[in-house]
Amino acid sequence: MWDARRIMATVAAAATLLLAGCAPPGGPSAPPTTGSATPSPTTSPTPSAPETRTLPLTLYYVALGDDGASGEPLGCGDSLVPFTTEPVTTDDVLRSSMERLLADSDRNLGGSGLYSALPGGTLSYVDGSVDGGTVTVELTGRPAPAGVCDNPRIEAQLERTAMAATDASDGLVLVDGVPIADVLSLK
Template sequence: MTTRRLSTFSILGVCALFALSGCFGPPSPAPTSSSSTPSATASPVTTPSATASPSAPISPSTEPVPTTTTAPSPAPTSPAAREETTSPGLPEQVAPLTVYYVAIGDNGTSGPMIGCGDSLVATTTAPVRFTDQVGPSIRTLLANKSRAVGMSGLVNVLYQSKLTYLGGELDGGTITIHLSGQFMLSGVCDIPRAKAQLEFTAMAASGATSARVFVNGRPIDDVLSLK
């Protein structure tokens, strides 16, 4: 009886031992599917850090250059090209022109006395562009077809004359101008007035101290002579 009871207890003890080993044994290894999942989800986290790293800035040389900054600028006009359109040796400038008219009966009060007790008076135009001032000044005088010079009281005795400026040259202190056409004057006193208007206008334009005027190749004194 004692032997059989021990055997029974022995069997129960062994069974109990196996049951306990099943409950407290080493943990089973984690499934492979669950262990690979974190590594797959963690990989995107490291990707932005590589692109945002300050150790590798974008080089400015790789940026595209706008075409407007690389377009060639137009070539500047050379001084030689500008000089071809102007008179050789004379710089282009902008300034008023000086033109002379007559103050009849002024007796030299307003300017140099000429003719029949008259005065020669200098007037100025609006600024004009020129290289040779003599030509524009004489042409301005000849283009005035009014006897009265505005409200100034001055007179232009050349207003009826049909004259054209041909050219001129400066020799030392003397300016020589050449005209073509004919004079249309109102009387004897207009002869010194017309001559003075032409000569003084030419001297003011050239800076000369004396002037000679030729009309149709002849000296003005011969053309205006009453002989």
């Protein structure tokens, strides 16, 4: 009989071990786990890097004295005309467009017959943003209009170039925090 008890105890121990191996994590008396018991670490979304693209820039220049025949009518009987550059590789089309427009050192754009009212000044690009349909460009420095007719030309060239770069429907250009129209009215 002793052997029968020993066999029964061994079978009982084996059954206990076998059942313990099949128990849910935390033992047989542990409550079922839910998704809220242990918080998982959260990560904040990583801002995506700007997309680098190769594309031509659209800059705006003035066709002097053509009364709107070549583009948008502009004060003093001129036209505001888009000019497309060669393809440029950039991750900030607005910055590239504004810097390229402001870098022109000659008032006449090659043999195109187009004019820029921007050379001679010290304007440089600081930053830009789009909110809704309005692009805001922040510049620093001073414009140097060559005459009273250059005031609307400067404003139009800057605003329309910024709008073309961002597909915005309206543009606001600030020079050291002051709207360009106000800066130019002091000239």
